[in-house]
Amino acid sequence: MIHNSPRWTRRNLIGTGAGLAAAAAIGRTAVAQTPVASPPATSYPITVAHDGGETTLESQPQRIVALEWHLVEDLLVMGIQPVAIADVEGFKTWVTIDVALTDDVQDVGTRQEPSLESLEAAKPDLILGLDYRDIAIYDSLAAVAPTILMSSYPQEDGVTPLENVRDRLRQEGWFLDNAEAVEAAIATMDAMFEDQAAEIDEAGLTGIPYVVTQMFTAENQPTMRIFTDGALIGDAISATGLENVWTAEADEWGFTTNTIESFIEFPEDVNVFYIVNGSDDVPTEMLNDDPIWQSLSFVQEGRFYPLGGDTWTFGGTQSVERIVTRSTAQITGTASEA
Known part of the structure; x- marks a missing residue:
């Protein structure tokens, strides 16, 4: 079986996202535009290269655990409720966004020391962790479910934190088959910047x-x-x-x-x-x-x-x-x- 296994650098993320961003931008203008095709669906199985190694997803994940709060936010923005996260109470205290975490989301311990027992009980089919923090327990996490370690801050010289947010979301949108929701979220954020910059200027x-x-x-x-x-x-x-x-x-x-x-x-x-x-x-x-x-x-x-x-x-x-x-x-x- 041949698996699709691109390595996600900023260059290929920009290439992937450019056409999708154009499609999302159409939703922000009242001027009639030529329709742009929706982002293509992800074709599983795929193999994702990351700091922990390579992780193969045989199908679209349905029960996802996120061990860091920005990863939880990314999921919610894509319309995905995780089955469990690290430190539910802390997330609800510190992170306020438009999409709420549902009450049935399970807690798997702290972000620094997630409970393997709680992770197993959640029965995930994907665990999202952090590159720098969860690499030490990667093998244990991967024994529970396929695990992908995501970045928290820019990994390449010259990449800004905002660019890193866009890049990370686009990678997640690819392997979770949610590219259209990702481009809509990015377009909304970028439109907000235009509006707020105009207010500052005025x-x-x-x-x-x-x-x-x-x-x-x-x-x-x-x-x-x-x-x-x-x-x-x-x-x-x-x-x-x-x-x-x-x-x-x-x-x-x-x-x-x-x-x-x-x-x-x-x-x-x-x-x-x-x-x-x-x-x-x-x-x-x-x-x-x-x-x-x-x-x-x-x-x-x-x-x-x-x-x-x-x-x-x-x-x-x-x-x-x-x-x-x-x-x-x-x-x-x-x-x-x-």
Whole structure:
């Protein structure tokens, strides 16, 4: 038997997605267009090459387990309810998108240490894991069900986080036979960028400086992740025309971990977007009486904008849409409380 086994690089993903994107774009215009054929159905069996090796899918998976939240989001955006995920409660706390996880989705433990016993009980026909984290347990996962390890951040030089989201979705759309839903999701996200960039431009804010941070308590001290454009959240906000002024060398996720003192380095006219969890409200609980914090111009002048604790910074297309619409609404003064 001959299996279709392409290796998914950015080049062939672009080639695959270009025609499909054109089809999806037609749905966004009122002008009559020549109909474009729907994406071709995936012909099984197929073999998917990934960091764990090669995984053959004999037919379209029906019972999928996802061990990371952006993979759960990708499935939901494609109209697929997973049979089980890692950390259901955490997903519902941190990730808010248009498509809800159904109540019957099973929990298979933490993202860091999924339970093999729970995985077996879920009876999956496909497990989606992370390349860097689940490679250590890949053989154990593959013994339960066919397993594919997906990337979390760009793997090729020159690929941006937003491009990585599109590429990842297109690969998933291929091996799950959901290419049409994928192109619709990408088209919706890209149309959103056009709309939000237009709002920024109309408000005269194109090019103004910003940073975006996630604040939390670590060892009883206020701690801040500050995101570069090498992070999905930075890349997404910058795509609206704002300028991210945090260009420090970051980790593979695109952020640095900092203390209050780092905020002194920002330009006087910087705008700061922030994310905190409701149970760990660092600005209110730890910084109200801090003299360094209170001396910062963006604090004094009200250029400190909440994005909400349910804004997932490492997600998929709908998380990106949430990030961008909220940041635009905050900076243009049209936001309700996040």
